[in-house]
Amino acid sequence: MDLSLLSDLNAEREARRAAIVVTELGTGAQRLVREAEIGGDPLAGELAERIRTGRSGTIERETGPVFLNVHVPPVKLVVIGAVHVSQSLAPMAREIGLDVTIVDPRTAFATPERFPDVPVIAEWPQDALPTLGGLDRYTALACLTHDPRIDDQALLPALRAECFYVGALGSRRTHAKRVERLAGAGLSREAIARIHAPIGLDIGAVTPAEIAVSILAEIVAELRRERRRAP
Incomplete structure (x- = not known):
């Protein structure tokens, strides 16, 4: 994971805000989607569902499989x-x-x-x-x-x-x-x-x-x- 992405993820964890790391399995490209940003993301529906359930997993897209690593604050x-x-x-x-x-x-x-x-x-x-x-x-x-x-x-x-x-x-x-x-x-x-x-x-x-x-x-x-x- 890129150090700047990890730093941003840790900041969300520290603030007790949910976030998802989106990884394109074919290329290894990663990006961080903060909970407040989900509405404007191309994967908005899937990301919102993953935040709701707290479950990570792989989804299939036309461009290839994508892994969604969900980070939700502990209750x-x-x-x-x-x-x-x-x-x-x-x-x-x-x-x-x-x-x-x-x-x-x-x-x-x-x-x-x-x-x-x-x-x-x-x-x-x-x-x-x-x-x-x-x-x-x-x-x-x-x-x-x-x-x-x-x-x-x-x-x-x-x-x-x-x-x-x-x-x-x-x-x-x-x-x-x-x-x-x-x-x-x-x-x-x-x-x-x-x-x-x-x-x-x-x-x-x-x-x-x-x-x-x-x-x-x-x-x-x-x-x-x-x-x-x-x-």
Whole structure:
């Protein structure tokens, strides 16, 4: 790979932006297509599909075979709240390949002993989230503290960053109050409607572990939306 192309690719990776290296197998010629440039590319349809699925592969063209090497940022899960549900959710999420971080300013809960294999940041979300490289559409956010002073400070930037999944713990009555607060903070009703609340698929979950299963299932369902069976 040409060094300038590799440098450009690394820059996209560092910025957590998707990109595809297009290689003409007959000639070895390569070019980098950034996600923002796909719409104007001759292979726009195929490139968009590859970005959506995250799968590399070879396609046939009249001029010969072309290999599409897809580079998509790893999916990360930011959990707001070092609670019992989080203790079950974190290891399960790691098991399916998510990059998990716990954020909670309450130092009595946010300890390495309670989350031995997961990064824990004992700071307020507005201070902690920028240190994670920001939020983006490859990020899932789960707010589990049930404390608006903490959760709201994570929901605001997550919705503005268009995270692919945003969920929040709480009853419908609690969420109705949350909607009013977020609207008062300047978010549109359309943006607020993206919050999954009450969080998790409705599977009748009762225990913290069961609630964690329902949350993780909902995250996967959103991540793989295009692959889900039609009802």
